Each structure stands twice: as C-alpha cells, then as structure tokens.
Amino acid sequence: MSATSATRTWKRPALISNPKWRWAIWIGAGVYLAFAFGTLEINWARLQEGLPRGQRFLASFFPPDFGSRADSILDGILESLWMTVTSTVIGVMISIPVGLGAARNLAPRPIYLLCRGVVAIARTFPEVILAIFFVKLFGFGPFAGFLALSVGTVGFYAKLLAEDIEDMDPVPPEAVLATGASWFQWLNYAVQPQVIPRMIGLAVYRLDINFRESAVVGIVGGGGIGATLLTAFDRYEFDSAAAILLIIIAIVMAVEYSSGFVRRWVQ
Amino acid sequence: MLRLDQVVKEYKTGDRALNGIDLQVPQGQVLALIGPSGAGKSTLIRCVNRLVEPTSGAVYLGDQEITSLGSSGLRRARRRMGMIFQEYALVERLTVMENVLSGRLGYVGFWRSYFRRFPREDVAEAFRLLSRVGLDNMVDKRADELSGGQRQRVGIARALIQNPELLLVDEPTASLDPKTSRQIMRLICELCRERTLAAVVNIHDVPLARMFAERIVGLRQGVIVYDGTPEGLSNQVLTEIYGVEDWDASDTGETAPSKPDPTRPKSKPDVEHLVGM
Numbered sequence: 001m002s003a004t005s006a007t008r009t010w011k012r013p014a015l016i017s018n019p020k021w022r023w024a025i026w027i028g029a030g031v032y033l034a035f036a037f038g039t040l041e042i043n044w045a046r047l048q049e050g051l052p053r054g055q056r057f058l059a060s061f062f063p064p065d066f067g068s069r070a071d072s073i074l075d076g077i078l079e080s081l082w083m084t085v086t087s088t089v090i091g092v093m094i095s096i097p098v099g100l101g102a103a104r105n106l107a108p109r110p111i112y113l114l115c116r117g118v119v120a121i122a123r124t125f126p127e128v129i130l131a132i133f134f135v136k137l138f139g140f141g142p143f144a145g146f147l148a149l150s151v152g153t154v155g156f157y158a159k160l161l162a163e164d165i166e167d168m169d170p171v172p173p174e175a176v177l178a179t180g181a182s183w184f185q186w187l188n189y190a191v192q193p194q195v196i197p198r199m200i201g202l203a204v205y206r207l208d209i210n211f212r213e214s215a216v217v218g219i220v221g222g223g224g225i226g227a228t229l230l231t232a233f234d235r236y237e238f239d240s241a242a243a244i245l246l247i248i249i250a251i252v253m254a255v256e257y258s259s260g261f262v263r264r265w266v267q
Numbered sequence: 268m269l270r271l272d273q274v275v276k277e278y279k280t281g282d283r284a285l286n287g288i289d290l291q292v293p294q295g296q297v298l299a300l301i302g303p304s305g306a307g308k309s310t311l312i313r314c315v316n317r318l319v320e321p322t323s324g325a326v327y328l329g330d331q332e333i334t335s336l337g338s339s340g341l342r343r344a345r346r347r348m349g350m351i352f353q354e355y356a357l358v359e360r361l362t363v364m365e366n367v368l369s370g371r372l373g374y375v376g377f378w379r380s381y382f383r384r385f386p387r388e389d390v391a392e393a394f395r396l397l398s399r400v401g402l403d404n405m406v407d408k409r410a411d412e413l414s415g416g417q418r419q420r421v422g423i424a425r426a427l428i429q430n431p432e433l434l435l436v437d438e439p440t441a442s443l444d445p446k447t448s449r450q451i452m453r454l455i456c457e458l459c460r461e462r463t464l465a466a467v468v469n470i471h472d473v474p475l476a477r478m479f480a481e482r483i484v485g486l487r488q489g490v491i492v493y494d495g496t497p498e499g500l501s502n503q504v505l506t507e508i509y510g511v512e513d514w515d516a517s518d519t520g521e522t523a524p525s526k527p528d529p530t531r532p533k534s535k536p537d538v539e540h541l542v543g544m
Binding site for chain 1: 316318342343344345346348349350352354356357358359360361365369370371372373374377380381422425429435
C-alpha cells in the first residue's frame with residue numbers, strides 16, 4: 001500500500017497549462033528585455049562629465065535661502081494651497097454624481113457607459129498635459145492650474161468611488177430597499193455608510209496629490225509655487241529654489257501624516 | 268391576507284426557480300417554508316416584495332395587487348411588509364437606533380431621514396421595540412459591535428417598526444447557534460401573535476419549523492409538494508421534499524447547527540486595498 005502511494009506525485013497546476021506557451025512567453029520576454037537594454041545607449045563619457053556638474057549644481061543649493069525671496073515664496077505657497085483646496089473640493093463634488101453613475105450596480109446601462117466615459121477621459125491625460133491645455137485656453141495663472149487639478153481629481157476620485165460602490169456588501173442595501181425607502185434614502189442609509197470611511201481617506205490623499213501636482217502644474221504656467229520655483233531656477237537662484245523644495249517637502253509630509261491620522265479616525 | 272397566484276420566476280439563465288406557486292396566508296398565521304437549498308424559498312419571499320421581479324403570476328397583499336405597481340406604489344406596498352434576513356442585513360456602520368429607524372424610511376421624507384430627525388412617535392416606538400427585544404442599553408452602539416443574536420433582534424425591530432401586516436423572514440436562524448435560534452424563533456412567533464401578523468418564514472431547520480410554525484409548506488424545485496400541519500410532516504413527506512434520507516436517524520440526534528446558505532456570498536468590501544497607492 002505504501003509502495004503505491006509513494007509512486008503518486010503531485011505538482012501545483014501551472015498558471016499557463018500549455019508548456020509550449022509557457023516557455024514561449026518566458027523566452028519572448030527575455031529576448032525583448034535584452035533588445036530593450038541593448039538600445040538603451042549609455043554614453044559613459046558623458047555620464048562621467050555630468051557627475052561633477054551635478055555635484056556643483058547640488059552644492060549651489062546650499063545653504064537654502066528662505067529670506068531674500070520670502071514674499072514671492074509665501075505668495076506661491078498660498079496660491080498653491082488655495083488651488084489644492086478648491087480643486088479637491090470641486091473635484092470631489094463633481095466626482096460624487098459621476099462616481100454613482102459609473103457604478104455598475106447602481107446605474108442603468110447608458111448612464112453607466114456615459115460616466116465611465118467621463119472617468120476614462122479625465123484619467124487619460126496627466127495633470128501636466130491638462131495644465132498645458134488649460135493654460136492655452138485661459139492664459140497663464142492659477143485658474144488654469146485649478147482646472148487641471150479638478151479634472152485630474154474627477155478621474156481619480158470618481159473611479160475609486162464607483163469601484164468602492166461596486167464592492168459593497170449587497171445585503172444591507174437590499175434590506176433598506178425592502179422597507180420602502182426612496183432611492184435617495186437608500187443611498188444615504190445603505191450605500192453611504194459603507195463607502196464613506198474610505199472616501200474620506202481618499203479625499204485627504206487626493207489633497208496631498210493635488211498639492212504635489214500644483215508644484216508641477218505651476219512649471220507649465222498654471223500658477224502656484226511651481227511658478228515661483230521655475231522663476232528661481234531661471235534666475236539661477238538655486239538657494240531660493242532649495243528653500244522652496246524644502247517647504248514643499250515639509251507640507252507634503254504634514255499632509256501625509258494627517259491623512260494617516262484621519263484614516264484611522266474614520267474607520 | 269397574502270395570496271400568490273400562479274407565480275413563476277425564471278432567471279435569465281433559464282432556471283425556473285418558481286413554477287406556478289399558488290399560496291394563501293391568512294392574517295395572523297405563521298407559515299414555515301421548508302425545502303432543500305435551491306428549491307426557491309428565498310426567491311418566493313423576494314417575489315412578494317419584489318426584491319426579485321416575478322416573471323408571471325400575481326401577488327396580492329390584502330386587496331392590492333403588488334406585481335403591477337409602479338415604483339411609488341411599490342414603495343407604499345413595501346411599507347406594509349417587514350423583512351428579516353439571514354445575515355441580519357444591518358448597516359454595520361450605523362447605530363442600532365439608525366438601523367431600527369431605517370424601518371420608517373418609507374414614511375418620512377428625504378431631508379427628515381437625512382438629518383435623522385424622525386417624528387417623535389417613531390423614536391418612541393423604536394425605544395419601545397428595542398426594549399421589547401431586549402436591547403435597551405444598546406441604542407447608540409454601532410451595529411457591528413453586536414453579537415449575532417443581538418443583531419437579529421435589531422433586524423426584527425427594524426421590520427416591526429414599519430408596522431407591517433406581513434413579515435417575510437428569510438432563514439432567520441441560519442447564522443445562529445441552536446439556543447439563540449430557538450430564542451429568535453420564539454421572539455418572532457410571540458411578536459406575530461401579539462400583533463396578529465402573518466409571517467412567511469424560510470427555514471432550513473425542520474425540527475425548528477415543527478416547533479414554532481402552525482403551518483408548513485414544503486417546496487421542491489419551485490413547486491409546492493406539501494402544505495399542511497407540522498404533525499402531518501411524516502418521513503414520507505420529508506423524502507418527497509428533500510429526497511431519500513434516513514429521517515429517523517437525524518430525528519433522534521439533536522438539531523445539527525445549521526450553516527448559512529453557501530450559495531449566497533457574504534462579501535466584505537475590501538476597504539484597504541488601495542491604501543498606500
């Protein structure tokens with residue numbers, strides 16, 4: 001008996017059951033990678049020249065100079081902050097109806113497709129591209145940046161809201177529906193409690209993203225601290241630029257810390 | 268009170284869950300609906316309040332035909348039918364009080380319910396019901412802090428605050444231990460007697476059905492194969508409902524702890540899968 005059971009072997013079923021395909025995919029991927037790295041022309045000489053240049057560049061960041069451009073830095077930061085806050089609030093407000101429409105278990109088919117389309121378009125372009133577009137449309141300044149960040153927020157938040165609604169436990173909503181609740185009451189009593197903690201966490205997280213993006217958006221003309229940063233670079237005032245970067249890092253860390261706190265608190 | 272007339276439910280997959288159900292339930296009667304998993308018990312009670320739309324046939328509650336109602340008529344009809352669920356179906360992040368008061372949603376306007384400013388009588392009734400089901404001091408607890416038995420008591424209070432004429436009860440004891448199961452069934456039956464409520468109770472557990480129901484209906488593959496008293500539920504009848512099995516052997520043993528219906532997934536939203544993105 002033990003002899004027969006010893007002859008039986010077992011192996012975990014492979015993800016791709018056909019061994020030919022399995023090998024073909026591995027080998028194909030390996031060959032492609034080899035070619036890809038082959039085309040990556042690395043010019044060692046230039047790399048060598050560049051390193052000391054980078055060193056000098058970095059050295060000119062020190063010591064950071066908070067003082068001589070304090071006014072414009074403060075203006076930039078304040079502008080970035082209001083862009084961040086307004087675009088997050090407006091973006092989230094627009095995301096709520098779009099997200100509800102983009103949830104398959106809530107919306108009828110045509111509305112679902114429409115809202116998914118809106119989300120897809122909003123997600124297609126990164127904030128920088130959107131900012132360039134809006135700067136062309138409405139001119140330089142924080143308004144263009146605000147629009148870019150708002151659209152970016154919709155793409156991010158509406159998608160995640162829709163997915164969270166699709167993932168909810170379907171039984172309590174059924175029970176609330178069975179009481180004779182209207183659609184909006186049903187939304188408020190059965191859907192909202194299930195998604196709200198995560199959505200608050202994501203709103204804070206998006207606030208953090210929007211602040212970081214506001215710096216990038218400013219570089220292409222969308223206002224805010226990014227514009228100040230660009231000016232500092234253009235004037236070779238690297239010590240001021242370093243000050244700006246440090247302030248950005250500090251604010252991002254502060255938002256990051258508080259977002260963790262908020263998430264724990266709403267759980 | 269409740270009358271089903273040739274109710275048929277055919278799912279899109281082509282499965283006939285209900286195959287021409289005729290059933291009448293008079294006021295004040297507690298009816299246990301038994302049958303194997305997949306016999307159509309859940310579908311049947313969901314066809315009554317149209318959480319599942321019947322394919323054909325008619326459902327009458329009193330004189331009112333339910334199946335042809337538009338959405339606002341259906342909402343008004345749903346107020347008259349309380350429903351109690353297998354996995355309690357409470358909204359976990361809401362308080363016990365909010366869960367109970369959600370039974371009044373069909374009666375109050377949106378803004379009132381949004382700001383949780385329910386009429387004083389509703390709140391008083393909620394307090395009264397919570398004390399009736401033994402949860403006086405749990406009012407402001409969140410539903411997910413309660414034990415299974417306590418949650419089902421909240422579910423019962425939510426159904427009763429609707430002031431219904433009929434209770435639809437879907438496997439109320441499937442996730443409970445044997446003792447709590449009996450307590451919950453006893454509570455449901457007592458409340459039905461107090462209020463002369465009719466109830467249709469889906470239940471897996473045949474001994475429990477025998478103990479508490481005055482009438483038993485056996486369902487098999489969408490067809491009623493038994494309709495009578497608990498005493499008439501002979502081994503032969505059980506075989507007709509469930510298929511061949513040594514019924515006396517299972518009868519002498521204690522009630523096996525029943526499991527929740529495996530066909531109904533208990534999904535938990537994955538709240539954290541994006542954190543750290």
